[in-house]
Amino acid sequence: MTTGTLTPYRSDMRAGRDGFGQLLRAEWTKFRTVRGWVIGMMAAVLVTVALGLLASSGHAVCNGQACNLSVPTGPGGEAVTDSFYFVRQPLAGSGSITVRVASLSGGNTSHNPGGPATAGLQPWAKAGIIIKENTRPGSAYAAMVVTGSHGVRMQYNYTGDTAGLAGVVSRASPRWLRLTRSGDTITGYESANGSAWTKVGTVRLSGLSPVVQTGLFVSSPAYRQVTSQRLLGTGAVIGPTLATAVFDHLSLHGTQTGGAWHGSLIGGGASGAYPVQGGGYHRAGGRFTVSGSGDIAPAVAGAGDPGQTIEHSLAGAFAGLIVLVVVAAMFITAEYQRGLIRTTLAASPRRGPVLAAKAIVIGAVTFVAGLAAAAAAVLLGGRVLRGNGILVYPVTPLTEVRVVAGTAALLAIAAVLALAIGAILRRSAAAVAAVIVVIVLPYILAVPHVMPVAAAQWLLRITPAAGFAIQQSLPQYPQVSNAYTPSSGYYPLAPWAGFAVLCGYAALALGLAIFLLRRRDA
């Protein structure tokens, strides 16, 4: 008997590392070596850009009048509408302007045969006093206004809106308005009797010139009558309206006062995007009767509008999304189909990180592909639209980045959702159908006359389709009347809130997928 120790066999190979970096590398290798998936990714980019171009070039070609329109941009860089009748004179340095609005009435245009039969006083017709940087449309301003049916408001720089006294102005209950300037700061006051004044708001218009224009103004926004709401979108008749206001007890304090009042039409004209009828003023002693048309407000896209938003060129993202969902679901279901999942899990037994690595790889690849597709679609689509003489609403660079990068992020999160559902169901057909149905179908059902608007808006709040809100470039403003429906590009949730809903679904699905992957046999 010989005693000795038996040396166990030791492999010469070094033990493999199984850090998270290695997992990522393994998953990336799997992705890039399957030709069909790489081709699918490229196809998603191409189809997104191609359908975006189709959507842009399929736009009704402008006819004569509606060609080469332009909208001014406000101090914040957003598209605005700025046309009204202005009875003005310059004001140097600090000062104040006070007036009494005795009445505000309105009616529709006489210049628009075939237009809406009667419009009456528009809810957002405005009459009041304004302090404005200069007469260029889009310049900074602050105003105290009486509106058709929204009471007294203090409005500034197009998007700002503060409510004052409610109620309709009439000879029996006139409204007194006052604006005071002190440096860059403008304060608005209101009064029902001219003696007891209430402060409505204070705004700082940074960089306001020493000499500004101030005076009386009247505006009345275009009348929209929705004529059809079909699968095709919304048809509408749009026509100018006119409002007339009577002012008295006008007083102006400050230097360079006592000059003559001068009436002029601001904005409008042939290149204006919104119909304007004109206006004028008549002075009898201390009484000013001013008529005006147009609006001082942020631009909104909607029924009957001549312009297009930048996200119009991103309609192809739906097609790209469908292709990406197929690739992302196959990224996991193909492993089950081929049995590769057993090799994968034998090589890296910690299952949670395996799925996390897959999600990161597919999300990152999709984000890059989506970014390229969205940027190309917005750039080329915008060029095609402008080339056809179609107005594209200008947005701030930040908004443009949010729309483009947000679309890429939306596609990436949708891919992660598809991966997670694929891991849960382990069947690619069911996974692909489920993801397409929850993301694309609510959008189709939201088109008018498929489902009522209220129900459709709920669908776009609670389903993953809410994520498309990130593409909305023009915000919804309560101080502008418009049909804010999904078919005209307005989502019920704010951009990032909608995106968060989609992220929530993806996180939930991924959590469930990891839980099931650890629980079940592969």
Place this chain on the structure above:
Amino acid sequence: MSQAPYANWVSMREALHAEWTKLRTAPGTLWLLVAVVALTAALSAAAAAAATCPSAGCGQDPAKISLTGIYLGQAVVAVLAVLAISGEYSTGMIRTTLAAMPRRTTVLAAKAAILTGLVLTAGTIAVLGSVLAGRLILPGHGFTPAHGYPPLSLADGPVLRAAAGSVLYLALIALLSLGAATTVRDSAAAVGAALGLLYLFPIIAAVVTDPHWQRHLQQIGPMSAGLEIQATTGLRSLPIGPWAGLGVLAAWAAAALLAGGLLLRLRDA
């Protein structure tokens, strides 16, 4: 030689029997059929519950509202149809099938026939459930005779056309998906292709604002044209008539089956 027609006939009957057995015993089939019925009826009932008709002449189409569930049910039908053939490719069963029945067009025809039968059955139950839900729910939301809406009844010609047409629509969606799946073979890609074909036309039509383009896209899209069969009011303003629209979908389905059949004959399995 005189036995050839007899052999052929037996072969078709045998093929039908074989396909019926395969589809019947596949684990997902029953659940998918249940899902077609449940999801269609549920979405239809939800749409009916969300609809309101505040006054006479509110311009809504009650038949269309109570058949909204077809938008969802068709996705399940597409999955069922895709799995009928792609399932065989993913497991390799297709090689056994084709070894047993070398006439490949017969195999596809048998699959199409069995699938059509199943979808017609499930579709009929789903549509009847949807119409019943509409009949029960809509009068409570203003769709009353006073507002010009008698209760939904299949004895009414246009309503019967909408209901029966919706069942046919589902069957044609199944054939379109079967053709697409035979063409691309992989189930994920096939479902993506079928649903993309259905859902993308309305979206593109909604963003294209040129009226001519819109009309054409509506006329050629398999879903937008096919679902015009559900219209019972305002037929004059439709981009395409109800039966013509269903014909467009039938043409799509025929084209997909033809492409699938040709490729099935030409390619190795």
